[in-house]
Amino acid sequence: MPRKRDVDEVEVEIDEDSDSDDGRSKRKPNRRQGAGRGGGGARGRGRGRGKKQDSDDEEEEAQRGRGRGANKRKPAKKKGGSDDDDESEDEAPKKKKGGAAKKKKGGKAQDSDDDDSDDDKQKKGKKGGKKGGKDEDNGKGKKGDAKGKDKGKDKDDDKKKKKKKGDSSDDDDSDDEEEEESMSEGEMARLMEEVEEKKKLIANIRTKPWRMQRRLVVLKEAQEFVDKFEGALGKGKGRKWYAYKVMMMKKWIKFQRDFENFRTACIPWERKIKEVESHFGSSVASYFIFLRWMYGMNLVLFGLTFGLVVIPEVLMGLPYGSIPRKTVPRAEQDTAQDYSVLMDFNGYCKYSVLFYGYYNDQRTVGLLKFRLPLSYLMVGIGSFGYSLMLVIRTMAKNADVGGGDGEEGEFTFAWKMFTSWDYLIGNSETADNKYASITTSFKESIVDEQENQKDENIHLRRFLRVLANFLITCSLGGSGYLIYFVVKRSQEFANRTDLSWYEKNELEIIMSLLGLVCPPLFETIAELEDYHPRIALKWQLGRIFALFLGNLYTFLFALFDEVNTKLEEEESIKNASIWALKEYYANYSRMFNDTDTTPPPMNPADVIRGPCWETAVGIEFVKLTVSDIQVSYLTILIMDFARAVIVRFLNYCWCWDLEAGFPSYGEFDISGNVLGLVFNQGMIWMGAFYAPGLVGINVLRLLSSMYYQCWAVMATNVPHERVFKASKSNNFYMGLLLLILFLSLLPVVYTIMSLPPSFDCGPFSGKNKMYDVVMETIDLDLPAFMGTLFSYAANPGLIIPAVLLMVLAIYYLNSTSEAYQNSNMELKKKMQMARDEEKNRRNNKDSTNQVLKDLEDLLPNRSLAPPAPPEPEKAADERPTKTKPGSAGKGVNLQKDVALASPNPNALGPVNRQPGPRGPGAGGGRGRGRGAPPR
């Protein structure tokens, strides 16, 4: 950390000494270690050295830049005699030793690097501080003093250098030394160390902020050195291996880079989204990113379903028309190709691979003996498993990004200022967009900031918020009751036949109306609350979510009612058809005296069949999805596009300004779109088991809506009035998605586990339960002991302890994570405190400087009556409480006060006496000088 500017000579010397003492004491044992061990130690030291060189040069450069201007850096480099070089060379071994000591302990190069860089920072800071001090003093006529300080240090350095000469390993002199010395074991090791170090330098030369020319020169020297001395070392055993390792590392890095390039090239719509982002801010873009993420996930689900279920069935299963379930029944055949029927997913659609009922219950299909029913079940479950895993993993990753690196909000503006420009932009249009987006994001932050500072009538706001929540709860309850009422009525209607169109579609109409009316209502009510837009968005999302959830579950219950009636119906048909079959077989065997059962010679279209509730459910979901797509696309077309066209072109001949006035252009409705997407995904998850084609439809939908919505938003919408930033991690969306995933998992699992599959359609026909297919596979295809193993595993005696164990594990992990969190918080707090302390110290100094200035102003007047003592006295009193950050700097500053005041002979008397007794105390107050003996 930078030191205070007004350090005096004594302090510097103390510091230097203690440092060098440290260095020496550490160095000696370590030195041995390095020599004795040869390679390992050498490498560690080399690493330390490489780093140090880096920092030295930085320092050097900085200093030169400061001293003379930026251009003349190069030429002086190799002059061993100049002050700068002395300094840096001299600090080098010291630092290196520190690094090596660490190395010995940890064995990890990382440690030493970190340590070194810390050291560097301190050193640099110190130097910077001193320079600053010099600058300041220049004005006050203390130049000589400051110079002397520097010189003193240099002298000190020189002295040290001499001491260290023996084992200092600087570029030039040590080369010569090395040559002269005979090759004892220790020398060998040292030489090896040198070579290793040079190699490190060669490897790291690109990380140095030097001019290319200088790099080339240094590189050449290093290479020559290595060439010269590597021969002397002989070809060590590890050498080749090391070279090989280095080469492989390079290749690996290259591969990683290529792969990364490839991967980023594969991410679609990056530019589209960036374009949207630049115009509408990150919140709208976050919707599109979410959409893209969903598209990726659905693509995988699509691959699973089509690759493992649909395509095998199409390629290897029986063709259309071969068995009843794959044939349109005779009664429907006339209308099976009508457009209206197809649009309702009846007719040919119903008896196609899109739906559950089409799949045959053959245990294996094709030459490969592909177990289709098993695969069907596994894909159904696997889709859920995959989605669950993906959602949770993404959430975890987002959380990691959010809390991983620097604390949120600590450097908001600084980061925005320094990292927001996208250096990859090579297109003026994109650049324009980027400018727009940067401006937007600055405005967002400013809004955020003002939001933080705003401070109004809190009671009124609280009251309004409570009121708003009350109103919204009322309307939610109202809509829930309305749906319940309508469902009840529809159950009554179900028994009647003379229904009007409205009565038939009452439920759907009410639900869409609610979906249309409630969100704007909520939004209006939310105005009362006056939240920050980001928080308001979350509330809005949550409320609409509750509304939709009500709708969805009402729909589900209605569906289950239907399924139950279908199941009863099916039961009777099943019995009847079994009876018919039995009769047929009985007749057959009686007439031909033959027990070979050949199926009755019936056209598959004429066979009596059950209602196949799975397909019915699938059709419901597909219909719902399709109508959802239609509604959302039409809404965009009418609400956004038509409105935009009207506003744009009627504006020429209208009595008020349409663009600025009432209709205006639409804003992009983030909450509605996100929820639409989430609920749509819920439908897909629920329906995909009964209609494998649904996933394909969904992929198409997402793909088209990406383009369509991107176009719509760019063409017809205007940015939100108050642009705001999406929260860094869109874990909120993910949370919604996870909830929906669970909610859609429930009914599907329920049906799989408890409802009997239809007897004459689908891959599980003829089984009592769908999961019987797994049992069958275990029994027939796996070796016998696996069956017993599974039966043991399914034993409650084993399951209960396993569940218990899992619960315990969760509990344990939870508590450890909590502990980690606590310690993390603690550390963060400590860091913050350290920072604050630092800041306060500086602050205080500034403020004392202010006092000082006032004092200076007063000085001439004080020549008559010197009232100075009280003030230093006070400061002295404060000194013991220096642990408090606020007063930490005071003792120190008074010295400066003295120094500055000294020109005035009158003031000199009373004030100057103070430092004498206070000397050591003041030293103790300083952060770094603590504990150092006065000299």
Add this chain to the structure above:
Amino acid sequence: MGNKQTIFTAQQLDAYQDCTYFTRKEILRLFYRYRDLAPQLVPLDYTNHPDVKLPYELIGSMPELKDNPFRQRIAEVFSEDGQGNMTLNDFLDMFSVLSEMAPRDLKAYYAFKIYDFNDDDFICKSDLEKTLNKLTRNELTEDEVRMVCEKVIDEADLDNDGRLSLEDFQHMIVRAPDFLRYRNSDT
């Protein structure tokens, strides 16, 4: 790619590879990029280190820099004469630092230099204002600019001297999640 040996010697190429984050191919590609800026100025033979400089006007017109608000600063920082006129070495240097292989520290160092408009080794308020105005094309009001600059200094200035030193800057920037991602530039 033509005959490589006429442009650089093998040693030169190796040295450049050691000194930059580029492969041999990329170096040659960069050379051609450099040469294409001014074919009449740049010789095809670099084996004897010809002393050629391209003026800033040519460097700044490259598509990579053309739209960059800081192009002038970047050219100035990386050029040896501080005026934005670049030799091939400077040119390679610049792309090496801006490439995605370059480590954070190096980037942070150069980023600091780039944002330090007045070369006083501190990013002071005027530097920040300049940066901000360049980033937003003067679209923020003066009040907003002042507020943002004050916030930046308040956030990142650890020693409270009202300006950002290199340490402040590094401390702040290496924690930025976007820093590495955004300061990339590939050839």
